Amino acid sequence: MPERYLALLDRILTPVLFLLAVVFLIVGHNEPGGGFAAGLVVATAFLMQILARGDDFVRKLIGTYLQPAMGVGLVIAIFSAILSLPEGAFLLGVWWKIPLPGGAVLEIGSPTLFDIGVFLVVSAFVTSYLLELSRPARGSRR
């Protein structure tokens, strides 16, 4: 039975959680956060959707994409690890400096890429786990 009050709340909270996940993902290299934490936050957002709108809704929405998302995340993480092979070492950090308009410089590196991969794997894995847990037992009535 989806919870009514959550259905009201989640319209506000879901975007907030997604934004929070992005913040965690970006600051994660130097500050607390990172891909793992951001993935968990996204999974929390989906958990709220499960509670508010029922697991069938979420499963129809994203269910089939969860396993491919794990695959994409793993591919990204491995790619970031072998990116540094031309520099001579596996999993060595590689950094690029991208000049932005206005004089600022965006420094982006393979650790960020690795974090994005971890983020995808964790969010997809935890969400599929939650979906499986919220599936009603065989034979039980809703």
Place this chain on the structure above:
Amino acid sequence: MNVNANWLAAPVVLPLMAAAVSLLVSTRVTPKQTRIQRNVAILAAAGNLLVALFLLWLTAGGDQRIVLQVGLWPAPFGITLVADAFSAIMLTLTGLLMLCLVVFASGTLDERQGLNFYPLLLFLLMGVNGAFVAGDLFNLYVFFEVLLMASFVLLSLGGRPAQVNGGLRYVLLNLLASTVFLATTGVVYGTLGTLNLAHLAERMDAAPDWLRIVIAGMLLVAYGSKAGIFPLFFWLPASYHTPHPAVTAIFGGLLTKVGIYALFRIYPLLFPDLLVEWQPLILTIAALTMLVGVFGAMAVKTIRRVLSFHVISQVGYMVMGLGLALSGNQLAAGFGMAAGIFYIVHHMIVKTALLMAGGAAELTMGTGRLEKGYLGGLVKRSPVLAGVFFVAAFSLAGIPPSSGFISKLGLLQIALDAQQWWIAGISLLVSLLTLMSMIRLWQKGFAGPQEDVVAPLRRPNLRLTVAPIALLVTASLAIGVFSGPFFEWSSVAARQVLDRQGYIRAVAPTDQILPIGEQSH
């Protein structure tokens, strides 16, 4: 020879990459999806075998260790991957078994092949490979966990009640062993201030006696229960007969041997003196493991249960090799270790072949029960399958000219040379009992009157099923016939495992962290 150490990452990265790619197509279960996943798995397994053979070719001389400091962080600060001849032998065997298994599985799998069977197999391969190249205690733990998680899902894939039951026992007891392992890692780091194996080897000699005994004992419990030694083996017969036969085959061939590998790696490196001091304990464990396994095999009544109990009794022989690793009067130092390594090689090949053949018999007949009216007459029904089973069974029992004969002979030689008469006697008795057990399997399952097929299961594709078994059986015979070079090879590997200083020099930890208690605040 100078070699790019980054090759060492390939045995871990390649299976992970293949698993990730085959997850991309898993949006819905279709025959096409299954086919793609299978083809990716075959390609990855073949590539992995090639990489392993390349590493074996590099290290086979026994004088080179390939060391990869991941991300160029020097040991002991970063992750270290190390491969020597022993690691390369294990990697090659794993690659060979995995390739055979993927072919076997594509010939026998039922609807479970749609449930991401092949990606899970690749995750398992990644965990096993990683454990063989791990250069520090914590990463060894991580790779143990990777293979445990993959194996848990493989065990319960399909979700039949018996499978969930067996899977639960498996995961519960293995998690318990993992907890002990993790606790030991904590103790080691808290007291010695490092987890890198080479760095630990440098520091372990200066550690107080009680600490070394605690660490060695806890590691023996942790690895021992993974390996299935007495008295920590009980999870194995409780779970190995429940999953699909392909899963049992790879588990019986690979998983317990990862625990044995860890024992063979850690004990000579960190506690070479305890290997001598604790010899009575280790040999007693070996003897009890052999006896319990072989007696257990006599008491159970399905083909895969019998073979699972034989996994345990065979593990006993390997532990015997470990116990005799440093003994010997006339024979060269390290002969026991070499015999143990040779036994692992023989066992992994033969056990997988045997479990595959037994599983194929079970699938063909729809039952694995060794009673009148269930399994029988397979000699007439599929003579090729019966033939490969026959050779594999006699290799396990140790009949010449198979690899089983030479490997048991090696262990017997070192036991007699070290004047451990009793363990020599027990190992002879157990191999006699193994022979009896194999004859019983043959009589009940393969000879005798032809029985009707019990359940309408998916009939295995016989060509895809028998070909990998035949390949493994041929490998076993080849090792038996050309035993000289192969034994020489495992002696080289054994000498390298026992060479502590060489290992430390190759990894070259920079000693800048002080153990707790020596810091000046």
